[in-house]
């Protein structure tokens with residue numbers, strides 16, 4: 001029997017595991033695939049583990065996507081993790097800030113009022129070799145590069161938030177056939193570690209509409225690292241302001257790319273769905 005807690009951030013949903021007594025995840029990637037199955041399991045976009053902290057951090061976050069792969073970071077997931085940890089610890093949580101060790105470095109979520117969590121997401125990585133992508137030259141940014149996918153030419157900008165994102169600006173985000181084009185981006189040979197792909201419609205310079213195909217999870221209702229990467233891409237291409245609302249199918253995130261420290265700040269909700277035994 002395993003205690004599980006389900007949370008979601010704008011419909012991007014996760015099974016949270018209290019793994020504070022061990023550095024080894026209590027669930028294998030194969031078990032995570034079964035748990036995430038929406039017909040034969042609990043149903044989720046991923047499984048998140050709250051492990052002990054290392055190197056002066058409070059905790060470590062690890063995550064398995066619903067296909068069992070392990071990404072470096074998850075923006076919606078870390079908001080869920082912050083509220084899960086506050087619940088496990090008990091007591092007053094508003095204002096509580098955690099330093100979380102992730103494969104993308106130390107990330108700091110702070111619990112705000114009304115179920116919101118503000119996360120210091122760190123600085124983006126922009127060089128092609130850091131994404132990673134073989135587009136362009138290894139030590140240059142990939143901005144508005146042509147890329148042929150599914151028989152069509154797309155203009156793409158690549159940003160890593162620890163995990164890889166390929167962003168393309170489109171006139172009408174609702175018209176994108178995500179089911180068909182998403183996997184073609186994800187497995188395109190120019191992305192050796194696969195990629196998350198964001199399709200962005202600029203409604204106003206401070207308001208973007210986004211749909212996402214996630215590496216290892218497919219279509220999701222929201223992606224926090226994707227929203228951050230998209231604002232960075234929007235600034236680099238002159239499409240948006242540094243402070244934006246990003247509307248996703250599951251709701252809105254507020255993203256700021258600070259001019260002061262160059263870091264991304266993401267604010268959005270995280271909600272508990274249920275606790276149970278698996």
Ligand SMILES: N[C@@H](CCC[C@H](N)C(=O)O)C(=O)O
Pocket residue numbers: 012065070071072073074075076077163164196214215216217220222223224225226
């Ligand atoms: N939904 C997440 C991103 C989860 C990881 C992603 N699928 C990957 O493989 O990089 C978010 O909110 O950031």
